[in-house]
Amino acid sequence: MKRYQIFISIFLFEIIVLVFLLFSASAQVAKGKKEMLSLKDLCSELSLTDLSVWTEARYTRNPSQADWFSPFQDFPSSVEHFPAGSLIEPPMRRKR
Amino acid sequence: MIKHLKILEFALSSLLRRKLKNLAIVSVFTTVTMVIASILFLTHSFKKEALLILQGSPELIVQRIQAGRHALIPLSYVDAIKGLPGVGDVRPRYWGYYYDPLTGANFTVIAYPEGIRKTEIIEGSLPGANEHGYCLIGSGVADARFLQIGDELFLQDIKGRVLSLKVRGIFKKSSQILTNDLVIISRPDFDRLFGFPEGHATDLTVQVYNPTEIQNIAGKVKKLLPDTRPITRSEILRTYDSLFNWRGGMLLALFASSVLAFVILAWDKATGLSAEERQEIGILKAIGWETSDVLTLKFWEGASISLISFLTGIILAYIHVFYFSAVLFEPALKGWSVLFPDFRLRPYVDLYQCFVLFMVTVVPYTASTIIPSWKAAITDPDSVMRG
Numbered sequence: 001m002k003r004y005q006i007f008i009s010i011f012l013f014e015i016i017v018l019v020f021l022l023f024s025a026s027a028q029v030a031k032g033k034k035e036m037l038s039l040k041d042l043c044s045e046l047s048l049t050d051l052s053v054w055t056e057a058r059y060t061r062n063p064s065q066a067d068w069f070s071p072f073q074d075f076p077s078s079v080e081h082f083p084a085g086s087l088i089e090p091p092m093r094r095k096r
Numbered sequence: 097m098i099k100h101l102k103i104l105e106f107a108l109s110s111l112l113r114r115k116l117k118n119l120a121i122v123s124v125f126t127t128v129t130m131v132i133a134s135i136l137f138l139t140h141s142f143k144k145e146a147l148l149i150l151q152g153s154p155e156l157i158v159q160r161i162q163a164g165r166h167a168l169i170p171l172s173y174v175d176a177i178k179g180l181p182g183v184g185d186v187r188p189r190y191w192g193y194y195y196d197p198l199t200g201a202n203f204t205v206i207a208y209p210e211g212i213r214k215t216e217i218i219e220g221s222l223p224g225a226n227e228h229g230y231c232l233i234g235s236g237v238a239d240a241r242f243l244q245i246g247d248e249l250f251l252q253d254i255k256g257r258v259l260s261l262k263v264r265g266i267f268k269k270s271s272q273i274l275t276n277d278l279v280i281i282s283r284p285d286f287d288r289l290f291g292f293p294e295g296h297a298t299d300l301t302v303q304v305y306n307p308t309e310i311q312n313i314a315g316k317v318k319k320l321l322p323d324t325r326p327i328t329r330s331e332i333l334r335t336y337d338s339l340f341n342w343r344g345g346m347l348l349a350l351f352a353s354s355v356l357a358f359v360i361l362a363w364d365k366a367t368g369l370s371a372e373e374r375q376e377i378g379i380l381k382a383i384g385w386e387t388s389d390v391l392t393l394k395f396w397e398g399a400s401i402s403l404i405s406f407l408t409g410i411i412l413a414y415i416h417v418f419y420f421s422a423v424l425f426e427p428a429l430k431g432w433s434v435l436f437p438d439f440r441l442r443p444y445v446d447l448y449q450c451f452v453l454f455m456v457t458v459v460p461y462t463a464s465t466i467i468p469s470w471k472a473a474i475t476d477p478d479s480v481m482r483g
Contacts, residue, residue, distance in 0.1 A: 003108040004101050007400060014407035021414050025443035032442045036148055038215045039274050043152035045212045047189050047301045049332050051146055052234065052276040055202045056432035058193065061277070063339055064332040065159070065166070065299075 100396075103389065107396035110376070121361065122405050128358045129409025129457055130416065131351050136449045137417040138425065143340040144444040147333055149274060154301035155310055157189075157327040158317055166325075168296040173321055177302055180316050182309045188297030190283065192290050194251060199240040201434035205279045207286035208232075217275075220245040220265035228282050231261040235269045236276035236435035249279070254291035261285065272437035302326075362461055369468050377469060381477035390473040391466055398465030402458040410450060418443045 042048070054060035111118045158177065160169040174186045190207035214222050223230035231249055243249060249261045267275035286292065302317070304310045314326035369377075377390055385393075416422060421440060422429065430436045 002105055003112070004105040007104065007108055007404075011403060011407070014404070014411060017411055018407060018414075021411065022445060022447075025414075025418070025445050029442050029444060035217070035270060036145075036442070038217050039149045039271055040152035041213075042215065042217065042271065043149050043274060044154075046206060046209060046278075046280070047154050047187070048274060049150070049153045049157060049327075051149070051273050051336075052204065052236070052278065052435075053273065053437060054431055054433050055204075055277045055435045060431070060433075061193070061202065061204065064327060064335040065157075 100392065103392050104396045104400070107393050107400060110393070111397055111400065118401060122401055124358050124361060125402065125405035125457070125461070126409045126412070128351075128355055129406050129453065130412045131354070133410050133413030133450070133453060134416050134422060134425065135351070136453065137413055137443075137445060138422050138441070139340045140446050140449065141417070141441040141444045143337060145273065145442060146336040146340065150329075150332055150336060153329055153332050155304045155307070155329050156302040156314055156317075157299055158302060158321075159299040159325045159327065160323055161325045162323065166299075168293065169299055169324070171295045171297060173324070174300060176320060177300065177317055180313060180320070182305055182313055184303035184305055186303070187301050189299050189301055190286050190292065191298050192286075194279065194289070196240070196251075199434060201236075201240050202277065203237055203279045203435075204277050205281060205286065205289065207283045208280050217268045217271040218265045219268055220263070223264045223282065226282065228284050229260065229262055230264045230282070231285075232265040232267070232278075232280040233263055234267045234275040234278040234435075235272055236437060237279055238263070238266050240435060251279075251289060253289045259285060259289055269438070276437045277435045363464065369472055373469075374472050377472045378477045381473065387470070387473045391470055394466050394469035395462060398462035399458070402461040406454060406458050410453075414443070414445070417441065 049064050050062040052061070059066035158169065158173070160167045160173075169188075171188060174188065177183060177186045187209075189209075192205050194203045194205050195201075196203055208223065208225050210225060212222060218232070220232075223232060233243065233249065237249075238244070241249060243263050243266075245263055245266060247263050249263055251259045251261065253259045261279075261281060267278065281289070302313070304313050310328050310330070314328050317324060317326045380390055380393070381387075416424060418441060421438065
């Protein structure tokens with residue numbers, strides 16, 4: 001087998017894999033539609049305003065409800081007040 | 097066509113002669129593409145999921161602000177807001193945060209609202225609105241406290257007494273992105289846990305009949321009750337839009353140095369021809385290759401490296417984000433959260449982003465390999481070979 005044949009085979013293989021992944025992505029999104037609707041309904045029933053992703057502080061748990069401004073209170077997209085915040089690690093007991 | 101295949105064959109042989117160098121470029125190119133594509137996939141999916149789910153959030157929320165901070169809102173405000181034209185139902189929301197010293201986690205406690213329905217995302221049953229001593233919890237809370245349906249969840253109320261709640265239902269793991277840290281309890285239990293003063297709620301949700309009037313109603317509420325802060329649904333959605341852009345930006349900043357290193361490597365490789373490569377071009381010209389043939393050869397060299405690296409990078413990024421929950425970014429994403437959802441993102445892929453990534457990686461790399469070769473190819477073969 002010539003080198004260009006190997007190269008073209010690898011290239012085509014990757015294209016096929018990528019196309020397969022993109023098709024499976026749209027199939028998964030379509031399949032998960034019902035679940036997304038249930039989550040949207042639950043959000044409406046519980047009157048939720050935020051995702052439960054970052055639970056460490058008020059302004060990360062409910063970024064849309066964070067205070068506008070008060071001294072030393074962070075808010076979404078704010079710059080860290082204390083440089084130490086970008087250098088120190090969380091305490092050991094929080095690293096679970 | 098045959099000519100191109102033969103030139104491609106020659107280009108691949110030429111690349112294989114400098115195996116290690118080109119292998120290093122392919123691996124760095126692939127890694128950089130994978131990292132950038134992972135960030136794009138992750139932030140896009142996060143954003144898309146947040147924006148779809150939060151379409152269900154209240155049209156308008158009214159919070160009370162006191163001394164620059166969020167304060168409890170008196171229920172007397174309900175009637176005042178209800179009196180505004182265009183306003184439908186106004187409901188108080190009772191919710192708060194509970195720091196759990198046992199696990200170091202923060203729970204979000206909500207008083208059981210009316211109208212909640214049992215769906216497939218809830219395991220077990222729902223406690224009745226007036227049933228004391230029962231709760232419905234998120235799977236993050238269940239995992240942190242090793243709870244199953246029928247077990248007791250012990251919390252400490254404001255007076256230090258133990259509040260025991262029997263777990264009636266648990267939100268399924270597939271809903272973790274919304275429910276991971278939730279503890280839903282009855283109003284009397286909520287009042288006991290937090291010692292809520294009579295006639296107060298955390299905030300109010302306002303139903304607005306005409307969606308185009310929401311902003312207008314928000315302005316009227318602010319005018320009527322100056323110590324309040326109305327938050328509209330569009331503001332919530334905008335927050336999430338900017339939040340995920342920021343998270344993506346943070347990750348990009350973390351990897352900016354590696355991207356810069358790649359740019360320097362690619363630039364150095366692509367713009368400066370080695371003596372060996374210049375000699376090779378000189379020999380090809382001397383044996384009768386046209387300038388256009390040399391440029392085609394260099395195009396195929398650049399294109400074969402960048403295309404394979406780009407495709408491999410994109411495929412690896414997809415697998416990393418959607419099959420392995422972006423495990424490489426977990427430390428940056430998780431932050432200090434004790435309860436972090438182990439969610440599987442739905443694969444929302446933006447083809448436009450892939451196209452932009454293609455344009456900023458493959459095209460410049462291929463182009464920058466052609467330009468120096470063109471310079472060498474148009475000079476006299478004899479002087480090129482002599483260096």
